Amino acid sequence: MKKIFTLGILIIQSIVLRAQTNDAVVRKIADQIIKESVLGFRGVDNQQFYAASKDIPANVKVKYATPYTGWHYTHGVLNMAMINLGKLLNEPKYTDFAAQHVAFGFNNQEVFKQRFKNDVKHYTYPYGEFFTMEELDDFGAMSASLIDVYQTVKKPEYKAYLEKAAKHLTEDRARLNDGTFVRAFPHKMTLWADDLYMSVPFLARMGKLTGDGKYFDDAVTQVINFNKYLWDKEREIYWHVYYSDLNRNGVAHWGRCNGWIMLATIHLLDNLPTNHSKRTEIIRLLERQILGVAKYQNADGLWHQVLDKPDSYTESSCTAMFVYGTAHAVNNGWIDKRYASIAKTGWEGLKKHKINELGQLKDICVGTGIQDNLPFYYNRPVGLNEKHGTGPLIDAGVEILRLEKMGK
Known part of the structure; x- marks a missing residue:
């Protein structure tokens, strides 16, 4: 009953x-x-709420008060979506959501940077991703959302962070010989479909923000190369992973990784100049994917x-x-x-x-x-x-x- x-x-x-x-x-x-969403922190043991990092006693371990506080790629996705909604409806509360989230991160990360320096893994304490940039997950999508916020909130510290993140992305990240982004774990030089989204939206926005074509060209290269390594011609969808050491794909056509590839391609086209030599090819790849997943x-x-x-x-x-x-x-x-x-x-x-x-x-x-x-x-x-x-x-x-x- x-x-x-x-x-x-x-x-x-x-x-x-x-x-x-x-x-x-x-x-x-x-x-x-x-x-x-509550911007703040909560004690792991005492469950006390702290509105700001400066209020947390030195011996108290904390976590984010809610999952919507943090500096994770998912927060970048949500920030950009809220900005899109705010623009469509002409309602500031949605764009303000993203601006407030970014500002909270900048206002609170330094305490954790100083307190936990060289102490534990970066992902085990608040805002570790902010200052380590250890993986593409840590800064790519958040940096893309920061560029969207920066369009209306022109803080110099935002620009400095973007320049640091862009330099790190273009000069320091692991790549295959053809320039494709790869991860160092759990197997070295492994290509994850997810990473197209962790890189391309940021690269495309940096190209538009700075007018420097190198960012557009890098983003285009990533989309084309990820298609080369991950597209399953028989099933017309993408594999989740490519192992460069084995020269073969993984076992799964995971749903969300296919989604990340579609979103990354969309973000590129939204920012890519209409006269870019590879624009038509990128549109063709997007259409191919849409018709593939439709099946x-x-x-x-x-x-x-x-x-x-x-x-x-x-x-x-x-x-x-x-x-x-x-x-x-x-x-x-x-x-x-x-x-x-x-x-x-x-x-x-x-x-x-x-x-x-x-x-x-x-x-x-x-x-x-x-x-x-x-x-x-x-x-x-x-x-x-x-x-x-x-x-x-x-x-x-x-x-x-x-x-x-x-x-x-």
């Missing part, structure tokens, strides 16, 4: 959500994130955790990414408008099955590394409004609203 009652409540909630306008749904999603969309409009494995669970973050990428490509005239139906069906699937009455997104795969067995991907846990999915969901909503306004 309890299960029947719960199912009935869920069905009613789904009907109520679908009856709302898309504008109302997108606002609810973003407003819920703002409601859940794996299920009857509810959703995509699976492992794209070509329909017995894996339906996963919300990759679905949101494909909705966003497809709708954005249609809205900008990069692909034919008839493919808008892919995005619309995906959005309706999210509203019906994955977004609850509060505007929270269900079934978001948590952070995921690489493994050489499919069960690893099948069994990754999921979270509610987990930070890997909220930014893409807002971006998906923004593009659906643009589709509506353009009558597509």
